[in-house]
Amino acid sequence: MTSVNEKDATLSNLLHEDRKFPPSPEFAAQANGKADLYTQAQDDRLGFWAQQAKNLDWETDFTEVLDWSNAPFAQWFVGGTLNVAYNCVDRHVEAGYGDQVAIRFEGEPGDQRNVTYQDLMNEVSQAANALEALGIKAGDRVAIYMPMIPEAVVAMLACARVGAPHSVVFAGFSAEALRSRIEDADAKLVITADGQNRRGSVMSLKPAVDEAVAASPSIENVLVVKRTGHEVAWGDKDMWWHDFVGQQSTEHTPVAFDSEHPLFILYTSGTTGKPKGILHTTGGYLTQATYTHKMVFDLKPDTDVYWCTADIGWVTGHSYIVYGPLANRVTQVIYEGTPDSPAKDRWWDIIERHGVTLLYTAPTAIRTFMKWGDELPQSHDLSSLRLLGSVGEPINPEAWMWYRDVIGGNNCPIIDTWWQTETGAMMISPLPGVTATKPGSAMGALPGIGIAVVNDAGEPLGNGSGGFLVLTEPWPAMLRGIWGDNQRFVDTYWSRWPQYYFAGDGAKLDEDGAIWLLGRVDDVMNVSGHRISTTEVESALVSHPSVAEAAVVGASDETTGQGIVAFVILRGGHSEDASAEDYIQELRNHVAKEIGPIAKPRQILIVPELPKTRSGKILRRLLQDVAENRSVGDSTTLADPTVMNLISAGLAAAPSDD
Numbered sequence: 047m048t049s050v051n052e053k054d055a056t057l058s059n060l061l062h063e064d065r066k067f068p069p070s071p072e073f074a075a076q077a078n079g080k081a082d083l084y085t086q087a088q089d090d091r092l093g094f095w096a097q098q099a100k101n102l103d104w105e106t107d108f109t110e111v112l113d114w115s116n117a118p119f120a121q122w123f124v125g126g127t128l129n130v131a132y133n134c135v136d137r138h139v140e141a142g143y144g145d146q147v148a149i150r151f152e153g154e155p156g157d158q159r160n161v162t163y164q165d166l167m168n169e170v171s172q173a174a175n176a177l178e179a180l181g182i183k184a185g186d187r188v189a190i191y192m193p194m195i196p197e198a199v200v201a202m203l204a205c206a207r208v209g210a211p212h213s214v215v216f217a218g219f220s221a222e223a224l225r226s227r228i229e230d231a232d233a234k235l236v237i238t239a240d241g242q243n244r245r246g247s248v249m250s251l252k253p254a255v256d257e258a259v260a261a262s263p264s265i266e267n268v269l270v271v272k273r274t275g276h277e278v279a280w281g282d283k284d285m286w287w288h289d290f291v292g293q294q295s296t297e298h299t300p301v302a303f304d305s306e307h308p309l310f311i312l313y314t315s316g317t318t319g320k321p322k323g324i325l326h327t328t329g330g331y332l333t334q335a336t337y338t339h340k341m342v343f344d345l346k347p348d349t350d351v352y353w354c355t356a357d358i359g360w361v362t363g364h365s366y367i368v369y370g371p372l373a374n375r376v377t378q379v380i381y382e383g384t385p386d387s388p389a390k391d392r393w394w395d396i397i398e399r400h401g402v403t404l405l406y407t408a409p410t411a412i413r414t415f416m417k418w419g420d421e422l423p424q425s426h427d428l429s430s431l432r433l434l435g436s437v438g439e440p441i442n443p444e445a446w447m448w449y450r451d452v453i454g455g456n457n458c459p460i461i462d463t464w465w466q467t468e469t470g471a472m473m474i475s476p477l478p479g480v481t482a483t484k485p486g487s488a489m490g491a492l493p494g495i496g497i498a499v500v501n502d503a504g505e506p507l508g509n510g511s512g513g514f515l516v517l518t519e520p521w522p523a524m525l526r527g528i529w530g531d532n533q534r535f536v537d538t539y540w541s542r543w544p545q546y547y548f549a550g551d552g553a554k555l556d557e558d559g560a561i562w563l564l565g566r567v568d569d570v571m572n573v574s575g576h577r578i579s580t581t582e583v584e585s586a587l588v589s590h591p592s593v594a595e596a597a598v599v600g601a602s603d604e605t606t607g608q609g610i611v612a613f614v615i616l617r618g619g620h621s622e623d624a625s626a627e628d629y630i631q632e633l634r635n636h637v638a639k640e641i642g643p644i645a646k647p648r649q650i651l652i653v654p655e656l657p658k659t660r661s662g663k664i665l666r667r668l669l670q671d672v673a674e675n676r677s678v679g680d681s682t683t684l685a686d687p688t689v690m691n692l693i694s695a696g697l698a699a700a701p702s703d704d
């Protein structure tokens with residue numbers, strides 16, 4: 047949507063960011079990752095990855111590091127076999143760490159539960175036995191729609207243990223979003239909960255599952271964790287987790303799977319309305335998730351308390367709550383609820399009470415806390431923190447500095463990590479013991495990763511220029527395809543420049559070669575770190591009987607990064623109270639019902655026309671100018687250049703939304 051050139055202008059000031067924060071000598075001296083990682087990877091990239099893979103426990107050793115002969119379909123660690131759950135749980139128990147706490151769970155109402163590695167092994171074994179008892183075999187798909195509770199982690203690991211790829215669907219998505227994902231993956235089982243605690247009240251999950259399952263013939267059973275205990279409807283396919291899983295044996299022998307056995311599918315928004323099922327496999331994924339977690343967070347499993355605030359419904363929860371951290375024998379906090387319950391200092395309270403040392407969160411959260419004021423974090427002792435991470439969207443230098451000063455006490459390396467659902471694991475990030483960081487920059491490719499910033503012709507650009515971010519070498523955790531649609535995989539990522547993976551992001555290299563991410567260059571919005579496609583929201587709007595046509599843009603938003611702004615043309619006969627607030631509210635709720643509350647437009651404008659070229663293509667760039675209150679750019683290619691005046695006039699009159 048926005049061109050790289052337009053973004054250039056706003057970025058020129060960042061090029062002059064000259065503050066630099068090298069790691070303290072003490073941090074550097076004890077860091078897991080030293081500068082020699084870069085040289086090792088440079089000298090022998092595949093040998094370097096083979097060495098990282100050997101930190102896992104393989105049942106059968108691999109015979110070849112990478113087979114790229116069928117590019118872009120990679121095979122990593124060919125011939126190797128391993129079990130992911132064994133690597134994340136059993137091997138730590140066997141090594142004598144059964145009593146170490148893996149998960150320090152804290153529910154929103156304040157309930158707490160410590161899950162040791164021995165507990166986790168017992169529960170994952172029980173759940174794996176339950177899956178097998180329900181007829182789930184290696185290769186069968188399981189949908190998981192759960193709150194942030196330990197059973198969500200157990201469910202994922204149990205699937206991994208029996209080789210059944212999971213498809214975790216964020217519990218904030220609607221019944222329809224869940225249904226379409228179940229259908230696309232042809233899932234046999236749903237694992238869910240009765241509800242979750244959000245902002246001091248019970249939010250029911252089961253009704254959405256009931257609605258989705260009623261329309262999903264592939265689903266044979268539904269396993270329901272009792273979390274909130276409120277009354278829920280019960281059907282023939284439903285089984286309580288505590289009854290059914292609880293009665294299983296705590297013994298389960300894991301079977302090793304091929305390195306390329308599918309581990310999970312995770313749906314993410316692309317530029318069309320249909321979400322893509324991103325497919326990840328076993329050996330390469332676990333290798334890179336584990337390696338990056340250890341080096342970038344500098345994890346010391348005996349002393350650190352790690353907390354990643356993401357939800358397991360997103361890839362960050364997969365790679366940096368479940369697989370990477372547990373393979374590294376982490377002790378981590380999992381928190382069920384929202385940051386403002388019971389008060390707006392809940393996170394700082396959690397950090398203080400649990401002695402959190404490593405924190406991983408998103409810029410949206412940081413900007414929200416900035417707005418809430420310094421007094422809240424300052425009223426807690428946050429001195430246990432020793433490293434702070436950020437992910438999901440570009441972090442502006444102000445938020446970066448605030449994070450460093452107010453949360454980190456000017457004493458913690460800030461790690462801005464760039465990656466995607468598709469990349470599976472971090473790709474661009476500082477190494478905390480090596481890199482002198484600049485506020486707002488993700489700095490450079492991690493050892494073993496190849497990136498470039500290229501122009502339209504695919505030519506790599508030098509320092510001081512902006513263009514498109516591409517990945518130049520296959521990497522272990524790369525997606526292996528889009529579920530059921532390999533052509534779309536090739537078209538989406540490998541067609542613009544067949545020799546590169548195109549990430550869809552703009553980026554700029556500053557004079558020192560540090561990288562600055564500029565956001566998406568396609569029709570994907572990034573709202574609070576969540577990817578939502580403009581087309582998806584447009585389709586949802588058009589599915590409302592009163593809407594004839596819709597165009598959606600992401601407008602920059604101080605807190606959420608981008609906010610969704612929709613321009614809507616009504617069908618004939620629906621124009622009377624078009625700007626009435628309750629009508630606008632109805633449309634917003636309709637989008638929430640179709641996709642989920644995260645996709646609710648911030649603002650909906652009823653317009654008489656949309657700006658289109660003579661060939662009928664909507665010029666979203668112009669709508670974005672309107673949505674961001676800029677003077678409208680070049681409109682000479684419009685079929686009817688007066689349209690923009692009508693739209694801008696309508697904007698002045700429309701009621702704005704919350």
Ligand code: WTA
Nearest residue numbers: 437438439440462463464465466467563566
């Ligand atoms: C954006 C999240 C700037 C980017 C792990 C990417 C970022 C998309 C950063 C992937 C960052 C992620 N700086 N932008 N540190 N991290 N992004 O699939 O646009 O939910 O393409 O994966 O988020 O989002 P996804």
